[in-house]
Amino acid sequence: MKIVLVGYMGSGKSTIGKLLAKDLKSSFLDLDDVIEQRLGDSISNVFKAKGELFFRRKEHEYLNALLMDQRQFILSTGGGTPCYSGNMETMLNLADHVIYLKLSIPGLVKRLLKEKEHRPLIRDIEDKELPEFIGKHLFERNNFYLKANKVIECDNKDPNTIVDEIKELLR
Numbered sequence: 001m002k003i004v005l006v007g008y009m010g011s012g013k014s015t016i017g018k019l020l021a022k023d024l025k026s027s028f029l030d031l032d033d034v035i036e037q038r039l040g041d042s043i044s045n046v047f048k049a050k051g052e053l054f055f056r057r058k059e060h061e062y063l064n065a066l067l068m069d070q071r072q073f074i075l076s077t078g079g080g081t082p083c084y085s086g087n088m089e090t091m092l093n094l095a096d097h098v099i100y101l102k103l104s105i106p107g108l109v110k111r112l113l114k115e116k117e118h119r120p121l122i123r124d125i126e127d128k129e130l131p132e133f134i135g136k137h138l139f140e141r142n143n144f145y146l147k148a149n150k151v152i153e154c155d156n157k158d159p160n161t162i163v164d165e166i167k168e169l170l171r
């Protein structure tokens with residue numbers, strides 16, 4: 001089975017993906033890690049040196065390659081992955097389940113205030129501007145995220161509860 005997790009930056013895709021993979025005895029892949037390994041550089045440096053468009057092309061290319069692969073996996077994607085180059089349609093066509101880990105704007109702000117530094121899209125935004133930025137960004141991106149097969153509300157839930165809810169949905 002191929003399961004793909006989507007959601008905004010800081011929504012817990014990697015944490016939940018790893019836990020879910022362990023529980024389901026499946027392998028775990030993180031698209032950002034795949035990109036960093038293949039390009040031999042950090043996402044931040046890739047954005048800086050080659051720009052976002054280059055990153056989006058590589059993201060699209062590696063996502064397609066993974067989804068065409070015969071292997072089974074849990075894949076956590078980057079926050080922007082579903083929003084470019086028809087990626088959401090590809091995921092919906094080629095994966096068994098695409099699951100949106102949904103968090104409220106205040107929930108995301110709380111997490112991202114602590115984790116801005118390695119995220120090129122928000123690193124330079126002042127803390128007080130972050131709620132406004134995330135609100136607008138999420139408003140645009142929700143059009144893509146909400147196409148997922150399943151939506152899990154993640155506010156105020158611990159990771160194991162979220163994993164249990166996903167397993168319940170997969171039954």
Ligand code: S3P
Pocket residue numbers: 007008009010032043077078079080081119120121
């Ligand atoms: C991005 C999210 C990041 C990473 C890149 C772009 C985005 O992944 O792919 O910085 O466009 O939201 P995370 O969602 O894991 O932070």
